[in-house]
């Protein structure tokens with residue numbers, strides 16, 4: 001698929017080629033090719049069941065594809081000698097459900113992996129957790145338990161937790177879909193700030209406003225394949241494929 005000229009200049013952060021994933025007899029990803037440049041925000045849209053989550057889950061090897069290649073920051077993920085744990089720590093993932101540990105405070109949720117996995121001293125990890133809480137607009141929630149947070153606050157803590165590992169790539173799978181409408185904006189605002197800071201992001205979302213404002217590239221998936229991709233200014237206004245047009249007419 002030819003790329004738009006403005007997307008070619010960036011060094012590649014993610015290169016997926018010929019990705020095939022089956023669940024039993026069902027082919028869920030049917031030869032997906034995807035390139036994401038460093039610092040680029042790629043937004044994946046498409047109907048339910050089109051394979052968006054499966055693609056994200058393959059990118060950090062929560063799922064193992066049948067065939068194809070995934071190269072992240074120059075490292076081939078599917079190579080037998082790949083250090084999966086090392087690669088995974090460089091990829092942050094934020095899900096629809098925040099999955100915070102209920103028995104840990106916000107700060108301890110954020111500091112846990114840096115202490116356990118990166119062997120950071122506790123005091124240093126806590127100081128960083130507090131910085132990250134400030135960054136996501138929650139400076140006063142360090143010692144609050146997840147049960148006392150709103151959905152939007154909990155999701156912002158989940159983003160801070162992912163950032164605490166200093167990932168090179170952030171994956172978001174419908175991060176606002178489980179939120180009450182009044183909380184969607186505060187989470188998208190944090191994601192936009194992250195994008196402006198140059199984070200490489202792959203975001204599955206139904207928030208077309210976010211795709212337009214923060215996305216460098218929008219990717220439309222259907223039935224396990226990328227139908228069309230391009231900058232939001234083009235894809236939303238003049239999609240090349242009828243299937244893209246039809247999907248957009250339902251969601252815009």
Ligand code: ADP
Pocket residue numbers: 023028046047048049050051052053054055
């Ligand atoms: P999307 O995120 O675009 O809604 P998914 O990647 O979740 O799509 O799912 C794509 C297809 O794969 C769907 O038909 C779904 O039912 C199927 N699927 C997803 N996860 C599993 C699984 N763990 N086992 C079997 N089938 C699955």
Ligand code: MG
Pocket residue numbers: 052053054173
């Ligand atoms: Mg999904």
